[in-house]
Amino acid sequence: MNARTLAVERAPLLAVENLVKHYPTRRGWRAGPPVKAADGISFDLEEGETLGLVGESGCGKSTAAKTLLRLIEPTAGRIMLEGTDLARLPAHRFRRYRREMQMVFQDPYASLNPRMRAGDIVAEPLRNFGWDNSDGPARVADLFGRVGLPADAMRKYPHEFSGGQRQRLGIARALALRPKLIVCDEPVSALDVSIQAQVINLLEDLQDELKLSYLFVAHDLAVVRHISHRVAVMYLGRIVEIGPVEDIYARPRHPYTRALLSAVPKVGGRGKGERMLLKGDLPSPANPPSGCAFRTRCPFARAECAERAPQLSGDGAHRVACHFADQIA
Amino acid sequence: MNQAHPAPILEVDDLRIAFASPDGIVRAVDGVSWQLFPGEMLGIVGESGCGKSVTAMSVLRLLPGPPAMYASGAIRFRGENLLDATEARMRELRGNAISMIFQDPMTSLNPVLTIGEQIAEVLMLHQGLGRRAAWTRAAEMLDLVGIPDPQRRVCEYPHQFSGGMRQRAMIALALACSPAVLIADEPTTALDVTIQAQIMDLLDRLRREMGTAIVLITHDLGVVAESCDRVVVMYAGNKVEEAAVDELFARPTHPYTRGLLGAMPDLDTPVEAGRRRLAEIPGMVPSLKQAAVGCRFAPRCAYAEAGCHRTVPALAPLAVGHAVACLRAIDILEGAPA
Numbered sequence: 001m002n003a004r005t006l007a008v009e010r011a012p013l014l015a016v017e018n019l020v021k022h023y024p025t026r027r028g029w030r031a032g033p034p035v036k037a038a039d040g041i042s043f044d045l046e047e048g049e050t051l052g053l054v055g056e057s058g059c060g061k062s063t064a065a066k067t068l069l070r071l072i073e074p075t076a077g078r079i080m081l082e083g084t085d086l087a088r089l090p091a092h093r094f095r096r097y098r099r100e101m102q103m104v105f106q107d108p109y110a111s112l113n114p115r116m117r118a119g120d121i122v123a124e125p126l127r128n129f130g131w132d133n134s135d136g137p138a139r140v141a142d143l144f145g146r147v148g149l150p151a152d153a154m155r156k157y158p159h160e161f162s163g164g165q166r167q168r169l170g171i172a173r174a175l176a177l178r179p180k181l182i183v184c185d186e187p188v189s190a191l192d193v194s195i196q197a198q199v200i201n202l203l204e205d206l207q208d209e210l211k212l213s214y215l216f217v218a219h220d221l222a223v224v225r226h227i228s229h230r231v232a233v234m235y236l237g238r239i240v241e242i243g244p245v246e247d248i249y250a251r252p253r254h255p256y257t258r259a260l261l262s263a264v265p266k267v268g269g270r271g272k273g274e275r276m277l278l279k280g281d282l283p284s285p286a287n288p289p290s291g292c293a294f295r296t297r298c299p300f301a302r303a304e305c306a307e308r309a310p311q312l313s314g315d316g317a318h319r320v321a322c323h324f325a326d327q328i329a
Numbered sequence: 330m331n332q333a334h335p336a337p338i339l340e341v342d343d344l345r346i347a348f349a350s351p352d353g354i355v356r357a358v359d360g361v362s363w364q365l366f367p368g369e370m371l372g373i374v375g376e377s378g379c380g381k382s383v384t385a386m387s388v389l390r391l392l393p394g395p396p397a398m399y400a401s402g403a404i405r406f407r408g409e410n411l412l413d414a415t416e417a418r419m420r421e422l423r424g425n426a427i428s429m430i431f432q433d434p435m436t437s438l439n440p441v442l443t444i445g446e447q448i449a450e451v452l453m454l455h456q457g458l459g460r461r462a463a464w465t466r467a468a469e470m471l472d473l474v475g476i477p478d479p480q481r482r483v484c485e486y487p488h489q490f491s492g493g494m495r496q497r498a499m500i501a502l503a504l505a506c507s508p509a510v511l512i513a514d515e516p517t518t519a520l521d522v523t524i525q526a527q528i529m530d531l532l533d534r535l536r537r538e539m540g541t542a543i544v545l546i547t548h549d550l551g552v553v554a555e556s557c558d559r560v561v562v563m564y565a566g567n568k569v570e571e572a573a574v575d576e577l578f579a580r581p582t583h584p585y586t587r588g589l590l591g592a593m594p595d596l597d598t599p600v601e602a603g604r605r606r607l608a609e610i611p612g613m614v615p616s617l618k619q620a621a622v623g624c625r626f627a628p629r630c631a632y633a634e635a636g637c638h639r640t641v642p643a644l645a646p647l648a649v650g651h652a653v654a655c656l657r658a659i660d661i662l663e664g665a666p667a
Contacts, residue, residue, distance in 0.1 A: 056521040057492070162613055163377075192376035193548065194610035197592035201607055219521060222551075226594035226607070249596065263526035265551030266596060267578055277530060278523045280477075281491045 011083065012044035013180060013213050014068075019077035019087075021060075021067050025286055035286045037063040039237035041077070042312075045181065048207065050214040052228030052245070054221060054260070058282050060237040065183045065217045069101050070094065081181075099129055102174035106186035108166035112158040118169055119144075119154030125176040143172040147202060164195035171202065181213045188223060200227055221264050225249050230317070233257045236285055236293040243318030253320040255298050255328065292323070300328050336408075337364035338542050339388065339427075339510050344402035346383055349395055353618040357383045359566035360402075365510065370536060370543040372557035372574070374550060374589075378614050379563040381546045385512050388544075389429055390419050406510070425455040428503040432515035434495035438487040444471070444498050445483030448505050455506045470501040474531055493524035500531065507539055514546045529556050550593060554578055559650070562586050565615055565625040568644065572651035582653045582662055584630045585610070624656070632657050632665070 019041040025032035037060045045051050053061045066072045068079055070086065079086040086097055102125075105111035112121055123131070123140050144151055147168040158166060167187060174182050184203070188196040204227065206212060218224050224231060225245055232242040233256065241254040252258045255276075262276040278297045283289055292310050295301040302324070310321040322328075346358040358380040365371050373381045386392050388404055390411060404411045406427060411419070431437040439447055448467035452458045458466065464483065471479035474497040487495055496516060503511060513532065517525035533556060536543055545557060553560055553574065560577050562570040562585065570583040581587045591608030612629040623638040624630070630637065637656055644654045647662070657665065 056523060164613070193550075193589055194376065194592045195613075197594075197607035198609045200594070201609060204606075221522065222594040222596050225596060226605075259523060261596070263522040264596060265525075265529070265549065265555040267551055267554040267590065267593070275526060275530075277526055281493055281524070 013047045013049075013082060014045040015078075015080040016044075016068065017042050017078040017080065019064065019067060019079065020075045021063050021072060022075045033286050035284075036060075036237045036288065037285060038067060038074075041234075041237075041239055043232055043239065043242060045213050045215060047180070047213055048211045049230065050207065050216050050228045052224035052231040053215060053217045053234060054219060054224050054231060055234035056260075056282055057219065058285065059234045060285065061217045061234050062185055063237075064234070065103075065185050065215060068183060068215065069098070069103055071103070099177040100179050101181045101183065102177065102179040104167070104170050104174050104182060104184045104187045107190055108163055108170050109158065111170055112166060114158050116157070117154065118149075118156050118158065118161070121158070121169060122154075122172045122176055125173060129177060139176070143175055146175065146206070147172045148198075162195075163191050164198055167191065167199050168202065171199075171206070175206065175210075178210075179212070181215065183215045183217070185217045186219070187216075189218060189220060196223070203227065221261060233260065236283065236288050238293065238321065239312060240294065240322070241318075241320045242312065243314075243320075247318045251318075253314075253318070253325045254294075254322050255300050256294050259297075292321075300324055335367060337405075338367050338407060339365040339544075340403075340405040341384065341388070342403045342405065344384065344387065344404065345400035346380075346387055346392070347398045347400050349398065350618075356566055356617045356620070358387070359617075359621065361563070361566070361568050362402075363561050363568065363571065365542050365544055367509070367542050368536065368540050369558045370533075370545055370556055372553035372560040373544060373546045373563060374548060374553055374560060375563035376548060376589075376614065378565075378617075380566040381563050382514055384563075385429070385514050385544065385546050388510075388512060389423050389427060390414075391429075421455075424451050424503070424508075425506045426508055427510045427512065428506070428508040429512040429514065430496070430499050430503045430516050432518050434492070434499045434519075435487065437499060438495060438502075440487055443484055443486055444490070448483075448498075448502050451502060451505050466505070467501075470505050471498065473504075473535075474498070474501045475527070476501070493520055493527065496520060496524075496528055497531065500528070500535075504535060504539065504541070508541060510544070511541050512544045512546070515548070516545070517552065518547070518549070525552070532556070550589060562589075566617055567621075567625055567654065569626065569655070570651075570653045571644075572648075576648065576651050580648075580651070580662065582647060582651075582658050583626075583655050584632050584657075584661065585626050587661075588629075624654075632661060 019038055021038040022034035022036055024034055041064050055061050063072060067074045074087050077087060081097060081100060086094060119140055122143050126136055141151055144154060149168050188199050216227055228245050231245050231248045232239045235256050241257045252261055259276045259278045280297055283296055289296045291306040291308055295305040304323055310323050312319045312321045314320055342362050344358055344361050348355045348357055361384060375381045399412050445464055445467045448470055449463035452463040452466055468479045468483045471482055476482050476494055476497055490498060517528050547553060557574050559573050561568055564585045570586050581590055588610040592610060594607060610629055615625055621641050623640060624642050627633040627637040642654045642656045644652045646652050647658060
C-alpha cells in the first residue's frame with residue numbers, strides 16, 4: 001500500500017449523500033408532478049468492495065448508477081469521491097475524475113461502436129486522456145490479455161464477437177484508464193448462464209488483482225449475492241434496506257426484501273407455501289403512495305405506514321427503512 | 330404424474346429443421362423427440378441457439394420456409410401429423426387447440442387494437458361467439474388471469490398496460506379458447522422476479538383448473554425446478570438429457586447439464602464459506618453448419634475421450650424416464666474424475 005491509500009483508509013472511496021434525480025413532466029402546458037427516479041439515496045463504497053444494487057425495473061437503480069458518473073446530471077445531493085464533491089464540479093474540472101470511474105453496460109452490442117475495430121475501442125479512452133505512442137499499444141495488448149481475449153481480436157469489429165466476448169471488450173475498455181471504481185449496470189443479464197459465469201469470474205479476478213470497487217446493478221438476486229460484499233435494495237427511488245450480503249440474504253428485515261428473495265425460483269427443495277407473492281405492480285414514481293412507498297403492496301402495512309415515510313435506521317451496517325421491521329422479523 | 334401413461338397429446342418425433350443461409354445449411358434442430366402428456370408441464374431448457382425456440386415455433390408451423398426446411402420427422406397432435414396439415418387446418422388449430430405465448434408481450438400484441446378486441450377476435454373466429462358474448466368472455470378471461478378492474482381494462486390498449494399485465498393479457502388471449510396445449514416461449518424472461526412469480530403461479534393454477542398441457546421453454550433452471558414435471562435439456566440442436574424434474578436435479582448426468590447447474594450462482598450455499606468460483610463451461614456453442622461427426626459438446630467437455638469426437642452419442646435410458654446422450658454417462662454417474 002502506498003501513502004495515498006493509507007491516508008484515505010478511514011474515509012470510504014465513494015460516499016453518496018442524499019442523491020436526488022427528479023425528471024420534470026408536463027401536463028399540457030403546465031408542469032406535472034416530477035418523476036422521482038432517485039429520491040434521496042445515500043451509501044458508501046470502500047476500496048476493493050462490491051456493493052450490489054437490486055430492485056425491480058423502474059426502481060431507479062440504473063438512474064442512480066448513471067447519476068454517479070454524471071451521465072445523468074443529479075438534481076441534488078453529494079457524490080464524494082475521495083473527499084471531492086463531484087456533483088458540484090464544473091465540467092472542465094470534472095473531466096479528470098472520469099478516469100477514476102468507468103462503466104460497463106448491459107447491452108454489450110449497443111455500447112460498442114460497430115464501425116470501430118476492437119483495438120481502437122479499447123484505445124479510445126487512452127487517446128482521450130493523452131495517448132503515448134511508446135506505451136499505448138502495449139497497454140492495449142495487455143488489456144486484451146487481462147480480459148481473456150486473443151491478441152488477434154484487436155483487428156476485428158464488434159459484430160465478429162460473441163455476446164460474452166463483447167462484454168469482455170467492454171470490460172477492457174472500462175479498465176483502460178486504471179479506474180478505482182467501475183459501475184456495472186446489468187453486465188451479465190444479456191448473457192447465457194455458462195457465459196455469465198465466465199464474465200462474473202473475470203470481474204472477481206480483476207477485483208482481486210487491481211483492488212477495484214464495483215457498484216454492481218442487477219436484478220438477478222443470485223448473481224448479486226455471489227459477487228457482492230454488501231447489498232442495497234431499492235424500491236421506488238429509495239434504498240429500503242442495506243447491509244452485508246450474508247445479513248440481507250439470511251435475515252432480510254424489510255418486507256420488500258423478503259418478497260424479492262422468496263420470489264427467486266430455486267433449484268433444490270423449497271416448499272411452495274413459503275413464497276410471499278406480492279400483489280400488483282410497482283406504483284408510478286411520478287405519483288408514489290404517501291408515507292412508505294411500499295405500503296400498497298405490503299402484507300404488513302398499517303395505518304401509520306400511510307402517514308410517515310420510514311427512514312433508514314438500525315445499528316451497525318445493516319439498516320432498514322420500515323416502521324415495523326422489529327415486529328415482523 | 331403420468332404413471333398410467335396415457336397417449337401423449339403432442340409428440341415431436343425425430344424432428345430435423347434446417348435453415349438455408351448464404352454460407353451453408355444451419356442444422357438448428359437435429360433429430361429431437363419428446364412427448365407431452367395431458368395436464369403436464371414439460372420444460373425445455375438450453376442456451377441461445379440450442380434450437381428450443383425453433384422446435385416450439387415449428388409445432389405451430391410458424392417458421393417461414395424458405396429459409397426454414399423441415400428435413401424429416403413428425404409433429405403429431407392427437408395423432409395427426411402437423412407437418413402434413415394444410416394451412417387451413419393449421420389456422421383452425423392455432424390459438425384454438427394449440428396456442429402460444431411469447432417472450433415479449435409488447436411486440437406480440439397488436440398496438441392499435443384494444444385488449445378486448447384482440448381476445449374477442451379469437452373467440453369469434455374459433456368459437457363462433459357473437460360480438461357481445463365474445464366481449465363479455467374477454468372480460469372474464471382478464472379477470473381469470475388476475476387483472477384488476479377487467480371491465481375497464483378490456484377497453485384499453487397494450488401500451489396502457491405494464492409489462493406484467495401485458496404478459497397476463499397475452500396469457501388470457503392464449504387461453505381464451507381453452508387450448509389443449511399451450512407453448513410458452515420464455516414467458517417470464519422479460520419480467521421482474523416478483524412478477525415472474527405471479528405469472529408462473531398463474532400458469533400453474535390454469536394448468537390445474539383447465540387441464541392444459543404446457544411446454545415451457547426457458548433458459549432458467551430455477552423456473553424449471555419449481556414448475557415443471559419433466560425436463561428436456563437441449564444443446565446445439567440435440568436433446569442431450571431428459572428426466573423427471575426431481576431426478577434431473579438429483580442426478581444430473583450429461584456434462585452439459587452439470588455445467589449449467591455449476592455455472593448458476595445460487596441462494597443456498599452459505600456466504601461465510603467464502604466465494605465459490607463459478608464453474609465455467611469453456612469455449613462457445615459450436616457452429617451448426619457442419620454435420621455432427623462426434624458429440625457436439627465434446628470440444629467443451631471435461632470428460633471427453635477420443636471416442637467422443639468420433640461417435641455421435643445416442644440417447645440411452647439410464648433409469649425410468651431418465652435418458653442421456655453421452656458415451657461416458659455411466660462413468661460420470663459412478664464419479665469418474667473430469
